[in-house]
Amino acid sequence: MLEKTTRVNFLFDFYQELLTPKQRNYMEMYYLEDYSLGEISETSEVSRQAVYDNIRRTESMLEAYEKKLQLYDKFQQRMHLIEQLEQMVVSHELKDIDSLIKSLRELD
Amino acid sequence: MLEKTTRVNFLFDFYQELLTPKQRNYMEMYYLEDYSLGEISETSEVSRQAVYDNIRRTESMLEAYEKKLQLYDKFQQRMHLIEQLEQMVVSHELKDIDSLIKSLRELD
Numbered sequence: 001m002l003e004k005t006t007r008v009n010f011l012f013d014f015y016q017e018l019l020t021p022k023q024r025n026y027m028e029m030y031y032l033e034d035y036s037l038g039e040i041s042e043t044s045e046v047s048r049q050a051v052y053d054n055i056r057r058t059e060s061m062l063e064a065y066e067k068k069l070q071l072y073d074k075f076q077q078r079m080h081l082i083e084q085l086e087q088m089v090v091s092h093e094l095k096d097i098d099s100l101i102k103s104l105r106e107l108d
Numbered sequence: 109m110l111e112k113t114t115r116v117n118f119l120f121d122f123y124q125e126l127l128t129p130k131q132r133n134y135m136e137m138y139y140l141e142d143y144s145l146g147e148i149s150e151t152s153e154v155s156r157q158a159v160y161d162n163i164r165r166t167e168s169m170l171e172a173y174e175k176k177l178q179l180y181d182k183f184q185q186r187m188h189l190i191e192q193l194e195q196m197v198v199s200h201e202l203k204d205i206d207s208l209i210k211s212l213r214e215l216d
Binding site: 015017018065068069071075078079082085086089094097098101104105108 | 123125126176177179186187190193194197202206209212213216
């Protein structure tokens with residue numbers, strides 16, 4: 001069985017534009033609309049195994065794109081910095097804000 | 109003749125990992141090391157026309173990736189926000205900093 005993880009959802013979010021319409025369709029049904037492999041198989045009139053293989057291949061592609069572009073990794077780093085920034089502003093503790101902005105800038 | 113623009117350089121920076129080694133090699137020689145098409149043609153032992161076509165195709169691919177992922181566009185938007193943030197901090201004018209941080213967060 002394929003594991004429905006947050007990571008796959010994020011990777012799909014970042015790289016879905018690079019997938020084919022068919023790949024995107026299976027991924028949406030399985031991950032976003034929570035259809036089972038059997039249900040997707042019936043709706044699409046292909047074997048359950050074909051759906052499974054397609055989704056698994058797509059997941060590998062998403063991981064390959066992430067290895068190359070690191071959009072999810074950078075997103076997480078950026079969100080972490082933005083949270084620190086918010087905390088500094090809320091607590092009026094601004095002494096390290098310059099280096100934090102610098103880190104944010106260098107992330108790109 | 110191909111125009112050596114900042115835009116192509118940025119797009120290459122963002123998407124080079126998605127290119128083939130050959131595409132990357134021609135782009136690096138032409139854009140980063142400033143070789144002429146004729147020089148690349150000699151070094152690579154292919155026709156000048158083949159080098160030209162390859163680079164032009166690669167540029168189209170970079171634009172196609174940008175249309176899908178908008179990494180350069182988001183980068184520019186983010187840099188603009190970060191600059192505003194820096195100015196706020198330098199001038200101690202923090203009243204709009206919350207909405208700016210929010211914009212930064214929503215850009216992803």
